[in-house]
Amino acid sequence: MSSREKIFSAIRKNKPESVPYTEPDLTLVINYPDLLTQFSTVLTAIGGSCKEIASAEEARQFIASIDKGAFVIDTTGDYPLDLARLSPTELSAVDTAIIRGGVAVAENGSIWVTEENMVNRLLPFIAQQLILLIYEKDLVPTMHQAYERISVNETGFGVFIAGPSKTADIEQSLVIGAHGPCGMMAVVIRN
Amino acid sequence: MKDHATLAEEFIRDDARTNWHDETLWFVRQKRDKAAHGIPEWEQLREWASQIKNHTLSNMDRYLEEFEKNALDNGVKVHWAADATEHNRIIHDIIKSKGITRIVKSKSMLTEECHLNHYLEEQGVEVVDTDLGERIVQFRHEPPSHIVLPAIHLKKQDVSDTFHEHLQTEKGNNDPTYLTRAARVHLREKFIASQLAITGVNFAIAETGGVVVCTNEGNADMGTHAADVHIACMGFEKLIPKASHLSVFLRLLARSATGQPVTTYSSHFHKPRAGQEMHIVIVDNGRSNILGKADFRNALKCIRCAACFNTCPVYRRSGGFSYHTAVAGPIGSILNPNFDPKKYSDLPFASSLCGSCSNVCPVKIDIHNQLWKWRQELSKGGHLPLSKKIMMKGMAFVLGRPALYRFGGASARWVLRYMPFMVKFKINPWNKQREMPEAPRQSFRDWYIQNKKK
DSSP states (O other), X not given: OOHXXXXXXXXXXHOOSOOOOOOOOXXXXXXXXXXXXXXXXXXXXXXXXXEEESSHHHHHHHHHHSOOXXXXXXXXXXXXXXXXXXOHHHHTTOSEEEEEOOOEETTTTEEEEEHXXXXXXXXXXXXXXXXXXXXXXXXXXXXXXXXXXXXXXXXXXXXXXXXXXXXXXXXXXXXXXXXXXXXXXXXXXXX | OOOHHHHHHHXXXXXXXXXXXXXXXXXXHHXXXXXXXXXXXXXXXXXXXXXXXXXXXXXHHHHHHHHHHHHHHTTOEEEEESSHHXXXXXXXXHHHHHTOOOEEEOOOHHHHHTTHHHHHHHTTOOEEEOSHHHHHHHXXXXXXXXXXXXXXXXXXXXXXXXXXXXXXXXXXXXXXXXXXXXXXXXXXXXHHHOSEEEEOOSEEETTTTEEXXXXXXXXXXXXXXXXXXXXXXXXXXXXXXXXXXHHHHHHHHHHHHTSOSSOSEEEEEOSOOTTOEEEEEEEOTTHHHHHTOTTTGGGGGOOOOOHHHHHOHHHHTTOXXXXXXXXXXXXXXXXXXXXOTTTTTTGGGSOOXXXXXXXXXXXXXOHHHHHHHHHHHHHHTTOSOHHHHHHHHHHHHXXXXXXXXXXXXXXXXXXXXXXXXXXOSTTOGGGTTOOOOOOOSSOHHHHHHHHHHO
């Protein structure tokens, strides 16, 4: 008997009688009077930053005006045609990555980013600074509404990103910038 | 082998460090409370999580089949391992067949349980642990002492010494930011060069065949997206039916673990990227056996948040190594006796049965009940140490004879009053680090009889 069969037969023999469960009832879940304020407050508290901008055009001007270092990859604008095939060594030199984010969650400051958005899966993790561009209309109160809005397997890889990479593994002292971005900013376009 | 009490005694020899350990973990517990109290429906969330997990356990075969089918459709290779040896062999075979030499691994308690690193080392294969805490303990040839905070037993000067030796950092520079930056440079080199990345799995989704991995550092992602091969290892109990259930578990996990609203990265892996290979190894290693035990099966609901560690008065003051196992703390004390009742017979006794573990558990495992049931189970199975057996027999004898009990009480009070040195000797465990109480003049029974007459 293969291990697969062995495991299945042991599980079938030992599992208890089926027990039902109730699906989460969203009327029992917290809501926030102002999603953007909540999102911005949480994201700032976890080491990220949040910039509210009136329009897509102004967002573009704002991003152009800030210091992003020498090597910038902007997947919302023009980016290298071979980005998907760039090697980890090449990507390790990226100073700032600018990526379009999807649904954003007020309760925890996280933003859903798909493989399609990032083009190269390593990009949002290996860049020194990460800027995620989102729309206010994509804000939801909690993870429950977020999962209602997305299809987790729409692309081969997707991730909720909440702030910059961090660690507290040395004496519980928080250090921002473990292996990944040392800074993370959400640029929220209000309409 | 040394038992919990002996190892704990070694840990608490350093008073200042013990207090630091205790206070630090209590601080994490307080952060958890604050995060939980920010969610009015917290208790409802725990109930949903518990129900989903119970339901999944009771339909495990069906959901595993569904998961496997969907993962295969996604282009992922699925492997089944009946035990730790098979799990390790599957991974080694993949490494061997491709002639891979550069391997990075993010945190996975399953690979600790299976002693994967040790196994691969014996085959001449080196694995670099990439979680900062795990890298620190790996340099020191120690196991992790906590499932979420692997290096919580160390002070920053210990880390500084270790990094000075291995990463040539400045001697005596104990600044956590400086030390973390040094590890960042070192590990980014390893990520970029890696050919194979091994990760654990926090949740596996039956309806989509995907796996979710949560980290704060981003180490699982740096490894998997740089390497040509990704192997994700999971015990079968990581399964949940639907993607929408992730909302319940992700809301609970980080808040329970560290008091964060969510981990920095919650990564959903469904398909290998173009040109990459992805494997999932599904492991039993005794889990199907636990599934058959009505009293103990719900320990399989565990999502490895370690809230029970941080709240436990025994864990906080005895340290992870005193549990002599990969998963320590209260949850480890009820899981490990399933695997080896003799070797882990001491663990269910490493508890005051205060019940705090059950109160903080995000998936409502009745940890303290199971600790108590394990004590009975181990006693029935003849796994108790001789001293405990004699003590229990003696207690039963005395408690069954009221006259003898009263005489015993009177004698103890007399001895404590007039000859305290009789009980203040080394082999009396109650005398360790304790002052003996002042003996009352009379017993409660005598007082009661006397006062009832009035």
